[in-house]
Amino acid sequence: MGSATHVSVVFQEESSLMLTLSHIDKHFGGLHVLQDVSLTVPDGSIFGLIGPNGAGKTTVFNLITGLLRANAGAIEFNGRNLGDVPPHRITELGIARTFQNIRIFKEMTLLENVIIGMHDHLDYGLPGALFFLPGFRRIERRARERALELLSWVKLDGKAGLLADNLSYGDQRKLELARALATNPKLLLLDEPVAGMNPAEKTELMAEILNIKARGYTIFMIEHDMRFVMGLCERISVLNFGRVIAEGTAQEIRSNPDVIEAYLGREEAA
Amino acid sequence: MFEQQLLNALSLGSVYALFALGFTLIFGVLGVINLSHGAVFMLGSYIALTLVTRFELSLGVATVLAMAGAGLAGLLIDFLVLRPLRARNAPHLMPMIATIGITIILTNVVQGISGAEILRFPQGIVPEESFDFSLPWQGADSEPLHVTALQLLIVLISFALMGLLLATMRRTQLGRALRAIAESPKAAYLLGINVEGLFLLTSFVAAALGGVAGVLIGLSFNAITPFMGQSVLHKGIAVIILGGMGDIRGAMIGGLFLGLAEVMSVAYLSSDFRDAVSFGLLFLILLIRPAGLFGSVLERKA
Amino acid sequence: MEFLDSFWASSFWSTYSTLVFSIGVNALLALSIYLTLSCGLLSLANAAFMGIGAYSAALLTMNLDAPFYVALAGGTVAPVLVALIIGLPTLRLSGVYLAMATLGFGEVVRVVVLNLDITGGPMGLNGIPQKTEGWHIAMLLLLTLYILARLRRSKIGRAFEAIKEDEVAAQLMGVHITSYKLLAFTLGAAIAGLAGALNAHFTFFLSPREYGFENAVDILTMAVLGGTSNLIGPVIGSFILTLLPELLRFLGGFRLAVNGTILVLVVLFLPKGIWDPQRMCRLFSRKRAA
Numbered sequence: 001m002g003s004a005t006h007v008s009v010v011f012q013e014e015s016s017l018m019l020t021l022s023h024i025d026k027h028f029g030g031l032h033v034l035q036d037v038s039l040t041v042p043d044g045s046i047f048g049l050i051g052p053n054g055a056g057k058t059t060v061f062n063l064i065t066g067l068l069r070a071n072a073g074a075i076e077f078n079g080r081n082l083g084d085v086p087p088h089r090i091t092e093l094g095i096a097r098t099f100q101n102i103r104i105f106k107e108m109t110l111l112e113n114v115i116i117g118m119h120d121h122l123d124y125g126l127p128g129a130l131f132f133l134p135g136f137r138r139i140e141r142r143a144r145e146r147a148l149e150l151l152s153w154v155k156l157d158g159k160a161g162l163l164a165d166n167l168s169y170g171d172q173r174k175l176e177l178a179r180a181l182a183t184n185p186k187l188l189l190l191d192e193p194v195a196g197m198n199p200a201e202k203t204e205l206m207a208e209i210l211n212i213k214a215r216g217y218t219i220f221m222i223e224h225d226m227r228f229v230m231g232l233c234e235r236i237s238v239l240n241f242g243r244v245i246a247e248g249t250a251q252e253i254r255s256n257p258d259v260i261e262a263y264l265g266r267e268e269a270a
Numbered sequence: 271m272f273e274q275q276l277l278n279a280l281s282l283g284s285v286y287a288l289f290a291l292g293f294t295l296i297f298g299v300l301g302v303i304n305l306s307h308g309a310v311f312m313l314g315s316y317i318a319l320t321l322v323t324r325f326e327l328s329l330g331v332a333t334v335l336a337m338a339g340a341g342l343a344g345l346l347i348d349f350l351v352l353r354p355l356r357a358r359n360a361p362h363l364m365p366m367i368a369t370i371g372i373t374i375i376l377t378n379v380v381q382g383i384s385g386a387e388i389l390r391f392p393q394g395i396v397p398e399e400s401f402d403f404s405l406p407w408q409g410a411d412s413e414p415l416h417v418t419a420l421q422l423l424i425v426l427i428s429f430a431l432m433g434l435l436l437a438t439m440r441r442t443q444l445g446r447a448l449r450a451i452a453e454s455p456k457a458a459y460l461l462g463i464n465v466e467g468l469f470l471l472t473s474f475v476a477a478a479l480g481g482v483a484g485v486l487i488g489l490s491f492n493a494i495t496p497f498m499g500q501s502v503l504h505k506g507i508a509v510i511i512l513g514g515m516g517d518i519r520g521a522m523i524g525g526l527f528l529g530l531a532e533v534m535s536v537a538y539l540s541s542d543f544r545d546a547v548s549f550g551l552l553f554l555i556l557l558i559r560p561a562g563l564f565g566s567v568l569e570r571k572a
Numbered sequence: 573m574e575f576l577d578s579f580w581a582s583s584f585w586s587t588y589s590t591l592v593f594s595i596g597v598n599a600l601l602a603l604s605i606y607l608t609l610s611c612g613l614l615s616l617a618n619a620a621f622m623g624i625g626a627y628s629a630a631l632l633t634m635n636l637d638a639p640f641y642v643a644l645a646g647g648t649v650a651p652v653l654v655a656l657i658i659g660l661p662t663l664r665l666s667g668v669y670l671a672m673a674t675l676g677f678g679e680v681v682r683v684v685v686l687n688l689d690i691t692g693g694p695m696g697l698n699g700i701p702q703k704t705e706g707w708h709i710a711m712l713l714l715l716t717l718y719i720l721a722r723l724r725r726s727k728i729g730r731a732f733e734a735i736k737e738d739e740v741a742a743q744l745m746g747v748h749i750t751s752y753k754l755l756a757f758t759l760g761a762a763i764a765g766l767a768g769a770l771n772a773h774f775t776f777f778l779s780p781r782e783y784g785f786e787n788a789v790d791i792l793t794m795a796v797l798g799g800t801s802n803l804i805g806p807v808i809g810s811f812i813l814t815l816l817p818e819l820l821r822f823l824g825g826f827r828l829a830v831n832g833t834i835l836v837l838v839v840l841f842l843p844k845g846i847w848d849p850q851r852m853c854r855l856f857s858r859k860r861a862a
Contacts, residue, residue, distance in 0.1 A: 087740070088743040088748045090746075091744065097744055105734055108734070112730055116747075120745075129722050129726035136726070163850075179745070183745060
């Protein structure tokens with residue numbers, strides 16, 4: 001897997017680190033969910049977080065997006081500490097996320113779901129909406145166009161007017177991805193993007209994610225499907241019982257005895 | 271006299287605690303704010319009254335039957351209304367709206383049958399004795415503490431029931447199962463716990479507690495109306511927010527605290543505002559510490 | 573024009589004008605609670621807001637000789653101030669807290685109004701100038717419908733819908749949920765207050781008993797019955813539930829239980845209410861296929 005040439009539009013003075021977790025600790029009462037977790041997601045890369053169920057992977061995402069606060073350690077994004085950022089300001093900073101158990105808005109159409117992602121960027125207020133001001137009309141029109149474009153990236157543009165509730169499971173996941181892209185992020189957090197998809201859909205999504213990365217986005221994903229992870233991720237971190245037990249390239253992880261034992265050991269105990 | 275007010279507060283507060291306990295149980299285990307809890311409170315009172323006046327049962331038997339009757343009502347409410355809503359994963363406002371509807375139905379049916387006048391328990395149904403205690407730290411010429419048999423009864427029954435509930439929750443297998451469900455119904459189900467059955471049981475027990483609270487308040491104030499459930503519901507809400515939603519200790523301590531606040535405000539301020547005290551308290555807590563004394567996050571896992 | 577003149581003067585109108593006025597006022601009230609429901613909030617305070625609006629407007633007219641429009645404006649603004657006071661602490665928490673806080677609010681308002689001299693105490697206010705005309709109500713209803721319709725088709729309406737469905741996901745889309753909830757709640761209060769102000773200058777008499785819990789449930793029932801997925805539903809619901817009590821007089825004391833029964837039945841069997849475009853589309857397409 002060669003590395004794509006990545007052209008930075010903005011000259012970054014700092015190193016190309018994008019997201020850094022340093023010695024993160026998270027516990028609920030006596031239950032330690034994460035212990036001394038550190039990892040780095042480089043700018044423009046595809047980074048994977050894997051590990052057996054319950055290892056604490058989604059908690060990492062919850063900490064990054066401000067839904068939870070770490071008990072110790074720091075999370076930095078492009079040099080900015082995320083410790084005190086509330087969830088509704090996370091998109092402002094350029095982080096978007098999909099969810100393990102899909103949280104699309106079922107009573108809205110696909111188009112509306114994607115447009116909601118642009119909420120922060122729609123620059124009009126109550127008067128604009130009430131009086132059909134030109135600014136309002138222009139912004140709404142552009143939002144629709146952009147939403148259709150994003151839906152076409154995941155091949156859902158044909159269903160733009162349907163209610164999201166009517167979609168198949170795999171399509172709902174793709175909708176969540178389009179909606180996340182609508183927030184105009186620099187970093188995409190994907191929580192099990194292919195769970196429940198059939199092999200054909202997975203292959204399709206793999207290609208779509210490579211396209212997205214080629215457009216300059218950074219992707220940080222949690223996934224269980226090993227073929228998917230190994231095929232896409234440049235670097236991978238492995239979490240087990242809340243601790244990082246290995247980090248490296250797909251090749252290194254695949255042959256790491258600790259990793260193998262973590263997965264096999266769980267199977268034996270079950 | 272201050273100690274007298276404390277005693278009154280204890281008596282009132284323990285009933286509030288009992289009521290709030292049922293309310294918080296339903297929230298903790300079923301995850302639902304059951305706004306018909308006030309109605310089952312009122313039902314308990316009316317059932318006991320009817321049994322005593324029409325069927326001439328003793329107060330003790332009437333109370334137990336009233337508990338069972340109220341419990342049954344709570345069970346039916348869960349089975350007929352809350353369960354279908356659970357089955358289709360209705361948004362959380364739906365059970366609230368439905369239970370409001372149930373309250374209206376029950377209140378107006380009772381009003382239609384029994385009229386809106388204030389009813390009273392017959393004279394002599396409760397032992398009329400009272401005791402006068404001289405507190406050791408009082409001077410010779412200050413008034414002794416006046417304790418009525420009714421107050422004693424109320425405090426004993428309330429604390430006995432609360433103690434029973436607490437012991438069950440902490441020490442028995444049943445209690446552990448209920449706590450597991452409160453944590454996460456799905457996980458409890460996977461552990462083999464009969465979640466639906468325990469939901470029904472909880473509804474029954476919670477409503478029974480509400481019903482007996484109704485009897486005790488009906489005796490205590492000697493006033494029974496179809497609308498008595500309304501104001502006590504507001505108070506129950508204030509109590510569980512004060513104590514922390516879903517927390518049993520919180521409901522008990524919160525109830526006692528509200529009793530204290532009400533009694534003190536009536537004694538030293540004005541009785542007009544008694545019912546507004548709970549609202550004021552509610553507001554204060556939401557401003558300062560919304561999780562309540564013992565509360566934690568409002569959301570729970572599926 | 574002659575026909576219309578004789579129409580207005582006819583006994584039909586004088587008998588039923590009250591009813592028509594009531595439908596209009598109730599439609600505004602149903603819309604006020606629809607607005608909060610569309611953001612996932614249950615407010616049981618809207619009847620109390622109506623009362624605050626009614627009393628404010630009436631006092632402006634009676635004590636300060638204010639022109640009608642000023643009174644209406646006052647009746648609209650006063651509940652907004654109160655809504656901000658209640659809303660700010662409760663709305664930063666889950667919407668469930670708002671429901672519980674507003675449950676008892678009507679009682680507090682009633683207690684306050686009962687004990688103030690300026691509001692006439694338990695006797696209420698009498699002799700409010702009758703200034704409301706049918707066209708006032710019609711115009712303001714249409715204006716409200718217009719504003720709410722525009723809101724729905726803007727980022728504000730989408731934000732409401734997102735909050736209603738999934739607050740966490742909405743936050744992570746950049747929606748500041750507390751601000752939007754506050755907007756829905758206060759705007760709902762304003763509409764309810766306006767309805768109260770209009771009503772006060774039509775019925776010329778106010779009593780504190782009209783704005784309590786039962787009335788809040790009435791309003792809720794209208795919205796829930798008609799359907800809260802769009803704007804027409806609440807209007808239909810208010811139409812039905814304003815007329816229904818007249819038709820159900822024979823039930824006597826049990827008449828009020830009808831509201832409760834409607835709430836339970838609608839929630840269980842018709843959760844989107846009567847006016848549900850989606851369901852109607854499905855019924856239509858099934859009929860055509862058959």
